[in-house]
Amino acid sequence: xxxxxxxxxxGGRSLQVGLVVTWLSVIVLLPLAALTAKSFxxxxxxFWDAVTAPTALAALRxxxxxxxxxxxxxxxxxxxxxWVLVRDDFPGKKVVNVLIDLPFALPTIVASIVLxxxxxxxxxxxxxxxxxxxxLVVALAFVTLPFVVRSVQPVLLEADREVEQAAASLGASGPxxxxxxxxxxxxxxxxxxxxxxxxxxIGEYGSVVLIGGNIPRETQVASQYIQQAIExxxxxxxxxxxxxxxxxxxxxxxxxxxxxxRGRRREEExx
Amino acid sequence: xxxxTTSRLTLRTLALAYLVALLAVPVLMILWxxxxxxxxxxxxxxxxxxxxxxxxxxxxxxxxxxxxxxxxGVTTALALVRGSFRGKGFIEAVVDxxxxxxxxxxxxxxxxxxxxxxWFGGVEHLGFRVIFxxxxMVIATIFVTLPFVVREVEPVLVxxxxxxxxxxxxxxxxxxxxxxxxxxxxxxxxxxxxxxxxIARSLGEFGAVTMVSSNFPGISQTLTLLVNSRxxxxxxxxxxxxxxxxxxxxxxxxxxxxxxxxxxxSTT
Numbered sequence: 001x002x003x004x005x006x007x008x009x010x011g012g013r014s015l016q017v018g019l020v021v022t023w024l025s026v027i028v029l030l031p032l033a034a035l036t037a038k039s040f041x042x043x044x045x046x047f048w049d050a051v052t053a054p055t056a057l058a059a060l061r062x063x064x065x066x067x068x069x070x071x072x073x074x075x076x077x078x079x080x081x082x083w084v085l086v087r088d089d090f091p092g093k094k095v096v097n098v099l100i101d102l103p104f105a106l107p108t109i110v111a112s113i114v115l116x117x118x119x120x121x122x123x124x125x126x127x128x129x130x131x132x133x134x135x136l137v138v139a140l141a142f143v144t145l146p147f148v149v150r151s152v153q154p155v156l157l158e159a160d161r162e163v164e165q166a167a168a169s170l171g172a173s174g175p176x177x178x179x180x181x182x183x184x185x186x187x188x189x190x191x192x193x194x195x196x197x198x199x200x201x202i203g204e205y206g207s208v209v210l211i212g213g214n215i216p217r218e219t220q221v222a223s224q225y226i227q228q229a230i231e232x233x234x235x236x237x238x239x240x241x242x243x244x245x246x247x248x249x250x251x252x253x254x255x256x257x258x259x260x261x262r263g264r265r266r267e268e269e270x271x
Numbered sequence: 272x273x274x275x276t277t278s279r280l281t282l283r284t285l286a287l288a289y290l291v292a293l294l295a296v297p298v299l300m301i302l303w304x305x306x307x308x309x310x311x312x313x314x315x316x317x318x319x320x321x322x323x324x325x326x327x328x329x330x331x332x333x334x335x336x337x338x339x340x341x342x343x344g345v346t347t348a349l350a351l352v353r354g355s356f357r358g359k360g361f362i363e364a365v366v367d368x369x370x371x372x373x374x375x376x377x378x379x380x381x382x383x384x385x386x387x388x389x390w391f392g393g394v395e396h397l398g399f400r401v402i403f404x405x406x407x408m409v410i411a412t413i414f415v416t417l418p419f420v421v422r423e424v425e426p427v428l429v430x431x432x433x434x435x436x437x438x439x440x441x442x443x444x445x446x447x448x449x450x451x452x453x454x455x456x457x458x459x460x461x462x463x464x465x466x467x468x469x470i471a472r473s474l475g476e477f478g479a480v481t482m483v484s485s486n487f488p489g490i491s492q493t494l495t496l497l498v499n500s501r502x503x504x505x506x507x508x509x510x511x512x513x514x515x516x517x518x519x520x521x522x523x524x525x526x527x528x529x530x531x532x533x534x535x536x537s538t539t
């Protein structure tokens with residue numbers, strides 16, 4: 001949209017753009033640039049050594065392993081919850097629907113405490129998962145719960161139910177209809193929600209800091225490794241692992257964007 | 272899809288059981304643990320000097336971050352929607368960047384820029400302490416909340432278009448007049464929603480703030496840092512529960528506001 005004549009922006013357009021660029025640079029770009037520069041302070045080999053140090057590598061491995069598990073758990077349970085919220089009806093459904101957003105509204109450190117009060121050292125139900133990988137999975141499943149639910153829900157609401165009814169009337173069983181008709185429609189939304197959950201999980205700190213236990217090579221995740229590296233004054237190690245985490249997140253989000261673009265194009269071709 | 276009653280009930284039970292075990296029971300548990308010794312104990316625990324100072328610091332950070340995010344968020348959204356300039360796609364991507372960055376990485380990046388030996392580390396000699404000071408916590412919070420206002424205001428600006436603004440300009444209104452009388456009122460609900468999201472995240476930010484704070488009780492602890500240090504350093508589990516419940520109360524208020532605003536936004 002070309003700027004129309006007569007609608008001058010307050011302060012003038014170029015001043016405005018300059019202001020925006022300066023603001024974004026100081027707050028976002030320069031810190032990330034400084035981080036990247038620091039991670040390569042010892043050259044490429046220095047970066048490589050920092051990332052492949054045994055504890056760093058172990059932390060990255062635990063992070064990815066647990067995040068993949070959580071993402072898959074979300075793909076299944078998130079779709080199931082979205083399904084129940086859209087297609088089922090029961091008293092209290094509205095409350096459940098609002099409750100789904102709670103993990104986004106709740107501070108992550110509170111999520112940690114909340115889960116510890118039930119599954120921690122003085123658990124009233126006798127489940128002790130603090131300082132185990134299960135603890136990490138539960139904490140991350142808690143904070144990433146809304147992603148898949150909220151991306152699948154609107155698609156399910158708009159889905160054409162006539163096709164499903166047609167399949168059923170042609171003799172397809174419930175599971176077959178789901179697999180052949182519903183799942184293909186939902187797949188892009190599930191993948192996008194799962195990817196977002198994964199990207200969030202790999203960088204998560206607050207919710208795992210208390211329940212994870214921070215045991216090197218066991219439950220220490222990358223964000224905890226970074227925090228510790230700063231504390232013991234190894235900034236290059238911290239920066240290198242940070243850049244690796246960033247790279248994983250960017251690649252994930254980039255793949256999602258490309259996949260979404262391709263899906264949209266295919267849809268347009270069909271039309 | 273016509274699901275039989277049994278399979279529908281099975282799916283419902285599975286979904287609800289998952290939510291109960293993951294969300295409902297833990298939240299009820301912490302409420303019970305907080306209020307079991309009576310409301311007085313809870314009140315006392317959140318009125319200690321350290322807790323009051325943490326509350327004040329958290330509110331101070333919110334009070335600085337929100338106006339900055341509103342001014343720069345609205346400016347950014349206006350530039351992105353109404354302007355046409357080279358590198359617009361890049362700016363769009365930068366606005367979304369904070370969502371992809373781990374809070375701890377935000378903290379580390381700020382240390383690398385503003386800390387001792389960092390690119391801007393020199394400001395400390397001018398008596399302006401960023402890392403381990405209030406400015407660091409403010410900048411960290413701005414970093415993580417930066418996308419909210421922009422992303423909530425942008426679609427509203429696209430939707431309202433420029434016709435009314437042009438009409439106002441034709442009638443002789445200045446740029447500022449048009450902004451205050453036409454543009455700002457039109458985007459008020461989107462802006463409010465963005466502000467609520469910003470407040471919620473500012474109240475609850477932990478990872479980024481913990482990296483750049485000196486974390487002294489009574490001086491540089493926010494509410495989230497208080498929860499952590501009570502649990503870890505003081506072994507004061509009850510105090511941690513109480514402070515967490517306070518934060519949870521604030522989060523629930525936010526959630527209700529969001530639900531209300533969402534309705535308002537879709538009707539007006």
